Amino acid sequence: MLRLILTALVLLPLTARAETCPAPPNHGDSLDALYQEVQAAPSEAAAQRVVNRMWELWADAPDARAQEILDRGLRRRASFDYLGAVQDFDRLIAYCPDYAEGYNQRGFISFIRRDYPAALVDLDRVIALSPRHMGALTGRALTLMALGRTEAARADLLRALALNPWLPERRFLDQLPPLDDETDL
Template sequence: MRIILIIAALSSTLFLAACPVGAQTIIDPEAPPAGPAQPEADVDTPPIDDVPLIADDSKERLDELFAELRRTPDPRRARTVANSIWSQWHRSGSASIDLMMNWSNKALQDRKYAMALDFLDQVVMRAPDFAEGWNRRATLHFTMNNYAKSMNDIQKALELEPRHFGALSGLATILEQTGNEQAALEAWQRTLEVYPAMQAAQEAVIRLTDELAGAPT
């Protein structure tokens, strides 16, 4: 709950910290590879289908994987478990949503940001309960330096999946880059509660703790 309050308190101020679109962009190094489907300029948006998003057995599998992630101290093994969690998150349960996610990722890799955003806007409109759709759009907004919009989408992703370590680490990164070190530290600590072996989070907690300890009061 505190993480959500942090986002709500800060997202409205981030427009002042964000750089305009067209400035140097940041590409997510952990973005999943695009699927075989690729968008065409005149492609029609696929129809809405009736397949329910996120089956119960998928939720049970996620619970098992998160339990394993929390008790896995070895970073290499933990990454394997985390990748399995990502695989579950990417399964929307809808063929058309999965297709648009693949198209958006291909457009993002090709730096066709407007096209990627169009697809992801469709994803979150058609599947508002699909957390990874919001997280993917948050990543795109971050890449475009639209930090406030990224924060808003992170908030939605975390409301749907509070354990989303990708969204949590993205939140921590934005907070740190915009000078909110204490809030960034709390977000990284929350990330470690979910994913204790994440080395980037461990290093960030140590660094920020040291920086804040040395900061003048």
């Protein structure tokens, strides 16, 4: 009996560590409506209010544990504690590998730190998980620009602008050569 109790006490921490993250919330319908709203926005300011609502959905983590890790990482990033923020986003990604925002935030920090190859890996993962994530698309475009890959940067920027024509990053289109198959914007 004592052996059984000891075994249970040893295995209890392993069971807690084996906790899995639930699937990310499905905000597809809400995002569809917000994309329509942002495309119809009469001004950049109105569009930004819609985009802020999108960020609320993207930052809606799968469960309370994931939300706590994300929020702590965002606070650390805001206070310029990039190392601490990356550690939090690493934890979030390890716990919730199918939640795009962990990769997006870690990729953003890599971009800020000018580690463009690392940023690109994370942004590619975000786009694979959430193909219409405008933050990841514009972040990827800016990362590709920094790497001198202007054609791919323009393609991503055009994809993002098709979702939201009011993006501030639209100003970079003039700095990027047109694509061979690009017709009229």
